[in-house]
Amino acid sequence: MKRFHIALAVANLDESIADYSMRLGQPPAAVVPGLYAMWRTDLLNFSINESPEKAGQLRHVGFEDDSAQDYTKSEDVNGLEWEPFSAMEQDRRIVDTYGVAIRPAGSWATLPG
Template sequence: MKRFHIALAVRDLDESIHDYSTRLGQPPAVVVPGAYAMWRTDLLNFSINQSPTHAGALRHVGFEDDCVPEYSSSTDCNGLLWEAFCAAEQDHRIVSTYGIAVPGS
């Protein structure tokens, strides 16, 4: 499966989890309390991280793709970071970057 990925910085993680869960029609797949949340829908891999000074900023985009053997990234002609990764690699990077994730609720 291939999902478009978008990552945003948010002011308040808990408020944003509530808002985006309503917008996406489901709770996040994982949450790192106080730091990070990620949703996997049929078409979208959407993540947020708490960064009040950068709230609303687009952090990066890319694709979650089961056929990608390892994480890669590149910068496009506009300076935007694009990532490619499989779900297992993203799950590993969530833990190594933010800490232990818990299932969303």
Template sequence: MKRFHIALAVRDLAASIADYTTRLGQHPNAVVEGKYAMWRTELLNFSINQNPDRAGQLRHIGFEDDSAEGFTSTSDVNGIEWEHFSTAAQDERIVAMYGVPVSA
């Protein structure tokens, strides 16, 4: 499975989880209270992290790809960060960066 990945900074994690749950039609797959949430839909891997100073800004984009080995990050010609990772690599990175998530 290959999913497009979008990561945004948000002002209020709880309010954003409620909004994006409605917009995406499903609850997040992982939530780290007060820090992070992530949805895996059929086509999209969408994550948010609470960062009021950057609210509404794109953090990075990329692909979740089960055929990927590990986790890579590069910048394109416009300075946008692109990540490429397997599901397992992202799950490990979430724990390392934000803590152990709970399912919503």
């Protein structure tokens, strides 16, 4: 499976988790409290990290692609960073970068029925 990846900086992680969970119709797949959250939908891999001084800024884009052999990154002709990676590699990098993520069972947002 191949999912488009978008990574944003946010001002407040908890408020952003509630907002994006409602917008995406599901809770995040992984959360590192106070630092990071990530959602995996059928088409999108969306992550946020708390960085108030950069809130609202695009951090990078890329593709979650299970056929990716390794994590790489490059810049496109406009200077935008692109990261192709497998889901397994992303999960490993979450732990290396932010710490052990918890896998919430819908506890961050009350979603409309």
